[in-house]
Amino acid sequence: MTAITDKPRLSRAHSLELLKQMIRIRRFEDKCAELYTQEKIRGFLHLYDGEEAVAVGVIPVLEPRDRIVATYREHGHALVRGVPMTTALAEMYGKQEGCSRGRGGSMHLFDRSTNFYGGNAIVGGGLPLSVGLALADRMRGEDTVTACFFGEGAVAEGEFHESLNLAALWGLPVLFVCENNLYAMGTALAISESETDIQRKAACYRIASEAVDGMDVVAVEAAARRAVHAVRESGKPYFLECRTYRLRPHSMFDAQLYRDKAEVDAWRHKEPIVRFKGWLEANHMIHPDDLARMEAEVDAEVAEAVAFAERGTWEPVEQLTRFTYSDQAA
């Protein structure tokens, strides 16, 4: 674990908040998996178990005015950013109270009030968008940061290459956060990249970068502070590789033929929640009742979200084509 000295801001309250956010995500994902088997949630469902430290370490460092672009594995990002658990879950139920009116589902959580730009299910598709969001801010002279999350599998896409070059060439305030969980569906990094040290890719575009242990929430937060600060001060892009691991199957359809249980088990010991909790305990920064309270609060929030989603209503079929174009359209 990172030495305590690296993190001046690591007060007890803050530590507990970090832990709680990770637990929130974990419990939410567990519930989603359960609801999927009950067929309350349908379609493709991609869970974030094991990667919580990335969203929790990076997103709270951003300002409300900053922008976030995420992928189809974005539940954790949405929750940490402040998208209510209620509307996020209602979205997965397909209810009109959902954060995308029930039209997007798990892969397409959007929330204007928190500048959460989704929920992109085209691998690499979010990168050009983030470049454009940052270009708008840059042209208006705003010091907004756009954080773009994507998996290491996206690195092979042409859109990754074009986007990093544009961001560097035009000096745009984009924080590229690569969630390197070693697999793209069933494709291990070594089978998709001739250069497996992803962080080095950034240098090819003259973009400053850093790789961090994505299982260490404190380290991620510290790196995110440096990164966000660099982007905001310089107005230039920054590349942060978070080395992490996906504990669950890629989606609910994955037989995991491509990796063996032993590998997954080995990673379970390194997973961010167990690890941070253990560290807090070792440093006497958490009392058993803190944890109990925290878990009770999270369980209550999850229960409330389920109740909200269950209470939710179906958008009238008459509105099917509504918003294909603006109602205000000429």
Next chain:
Amino acid sequence: MTAITDKPRLSRAHSLELLKQMIRIRRFEDKCAELYTQEKIRGFLHLYDGEEAVAVGVIPVLEPRDRIVATYREHGHALVRGVPMTTALAEMYGKQEGCSRGRGGSMHLFDRSTNFYGGNAIVGGGLPLSVGLALADRMRGEDTVTACFFGEGAVAEGEFHESLNLAALWGLPVLFVCENNLYAMGTALAISESETDIQRKAACYRIASEAVDGMDVVAVEAAARRAVHAVRESGKPYFLECRTYRLRPHSMFDAQLYRDKAEVDAWRHKEPIVRFKGWLEANHMIHPDDLARMEAEVDAEVAEAVAFAERGTWEPVEQLTRFTYSDQAA
């Protein structure tokens, strides 16, 4: 100029051949420009003046069984590869005796008998093709080399990124030859790439690379020998950046607002033909009558090509849709 010692193979005969090939291209391009003003050649016409040392230095090093993928600026490559000047020019006339039956024109010279895979007018579009050609050879265990020529402007395209990664990842025998003439139409390198040292791009994919003075035909040939040898022996890709300059406008529609005459004039002194000729003279490797003979032969060949193209016939309009699909199609 490269020191004589670097080039054991540089016999007088070979030197004269190199010079002659460059003159062949130059005279051919001059004629094409003239024929364009006469409207014998139409459409987009991209000339190679100033870049002759690249095609002349690289292509003769390849074996007949090797494959070549080029761009819309490919007259020189076709001629050096052995596509008859007659059928190449007839193609630009749109005659059915043309090397592509008159269907392709200047941008789409194809020639099966010399494994000349065109003539690609989508910038970057030829790179995935070259990867596929090499993949076929690799799967059949053949030691064929596929040489893929492209401009530095193509480096910004996603297809460049995807192709280099695939070639490196799968270990495919592709020789990537980047003709860096500093401009993509009117866009200077610094306006299209955050990393302007193009050769360094190769390292991002763990591809061996070399940059060479593309105005020095002897240096290009020496580098090409090393490169082709490396690809054939290792079966792996190699990246050769040839630093050159386009003396003419991008195409016949270019007002060249993006560069000033002084810059172009400065490059005229470095251009490959003047330079190599001067060097041969200084080293007493060429006699005035060698040059006269050479130019006479080239002029005769060009005249013959024009006569052939003029004599050429129009494909009957009834055949317009022929070969959209194979005649043998089920």
Next chain:
Amino acid sequence: MTAPSKTVELSYRDAMREAIRDAMRRDNTVFLMGEDVGRYGGCYAVSKGLLAEFGPERIRDTPLSESGFTGAGIGAAMAGMRPIVELMTVNFSLLALDQILNTAATVRHMSGNQFSAPLVIRMATGAGRQLAAQHSHSLEGWYAHIPGIKVLAPGTLEDARGMLWTALQDPDPVLIFENVMLYNMTGKLAADAGAVDIDKAAVRRAGRDVSLITYGGSLWKTLDAATALAAENIDAEVIDLRSLRPLDDATIMRSVAKTRRAVIIDEGWRSGSLSAEICTRIIEQAFWELDAPVGRVCSEEVPIPYSRHLEMAAIPQVPRIIAAAKAALGRA
């Protein structure tokens, strides 16, 4: 679809897999390339098990580089191989469209018949699994606009099993669209089922009153509609196009000449869908035989939504097909 003597029970997915296995065994220039076709077993499990039999060279997992590996498949085909490129979903195929349209479809004509790209590109298409607006579209009819390629839509087990080999023998690029709702469809197939033609439409149900023209995922809904119509004494003929490019005009016109009424069922978005081309050809070739305007049942013009009830409402369903057939018969 006559029941043959010796049959096996299998799914559409199995049939596709058998077709690939069979082709790989018969011709060692054939190989499969795409995202997760190997170690993962294929995003829709079509290629599951093939890696073990043929190895990673011929069951080739690719990085996420649709344009790159599709272009590589085109290049390999130009050099004499017979690649089967799998694109996970038609929405992602847009990333490879430059290679498909600007190279694969043009190279034979543009090179004066010197080069060609005889590869097969397979992809999943269609809605119904609640995958929302970036995974659920039906663009096969849109692809059918492109000269230089052929477009197939196997709707039956026979075609899932038999079209691939014929497509691989074809000297030109062939795209095969597999509707995601068909993968789990099971049924009986002749144990010795093999290659089938890829240029004729098939009359899946003979009828006198109205021609219901469809393909792929909508075929079974249309057959169900025909059954329901029969109960109301409406004898519908159901035509499975099978090939979307080229279209088998003869079979369509023969049917329309008989029934004098036609309804086209197409999961593509209504405007500019293949249904429009078929309707237009009927007008061009059989206008005077028609007793009613041609009807069409297509998808609503909207990005496919996630919510089940909206998704179902967005694409053709049996009741709409029945209603359209009745309307064509003036029995609305």
Next chain:
Amino acid sequence: MTAPSKTVELSYRDAMREAIRDAMRRDNTVFLMGEDVGRYGGCYAVSKGLLAEFGPERIRDTPLSESGFTGAGIGAAMAGMRPIVELMTVNFSLLALDQILNTAATVRHMSGNQFSAPLVIRMATGAGRQLAAQHSHSLEGWYAHIPGIKVLAPGTLEDARGMLWTALQDPDPVLIFENVMLYNMTGKLAADAGAVDIDKAAVRRAGRDVSLITYGGSLWKTLDAATALAAENIDAEVIDLRSLRPLDDATIMRSVAKTRRAVIIDEGWRSGSLSAEICTRIIEQAFWELDAPVGRVCSEEVPIPYSRHLEMAAIPQVPRIIAAAKAALGRA
């Protein structure tokens, strides 16, 4: 097209440039981005001179990265700017199609109306300059299949000058297709010409006998054909669609109801071209008013060849339009 009092003589290219300049002056969230729009002056010289007036930030040269900068335009639009993205040629736009279809066209619906991408994407389209099979296609009708975007085809100086501003005011993504053969077309335009509507088709020539429905580059060929037909006492009505998505059905049907005969002229490849959708709508909405099958004059289904005589034969020409009009009148 009534001649206004004070007019200026200019080309279609000039009119487009004026439209861009005017929009940039009126709204500083508007900017132009694309390959060689600045220092080079635009591949078809449309933006020539604008760099000097507005500077490199707002007349932004991009690297060769169609998907990247089109996606960036979409993102900038989502963040409140009003980008004009220029793609040199429709063939290259295929490299950006993922961003256009999967993001720009879907984001408003998919996000439940929280986000939208109100940008304008301009590109050159069409054949006639002997640019061969990777630069000459007409895919605007194909783009018109996509829900969530609007598709315009300015065929006149007024529309070249007036459509852009209206498109920029539109809350949804708008694609503008400029036929390469129109850039050099010159004529008179009102000195104070400004914004025009983008949702109505225009009757460019009123007539009684047959409706010739077209757009863009084929408009002028069609008007020439109408003039020639007049000499043979055939009074053709010429409709300029102007907007390919949405289509103005009312204007089309009003004309067909009057003439009872229609021919569609569309430079797209015949099968699956916009002409099929228009024909089908006429059948759906005016079947009983028709006295003859709808005719169509489209491009041959072939990659556009370089050779001039073949290229000319590949796309619609006046004689074929005249012949189709006569055929519709049974005067073949």
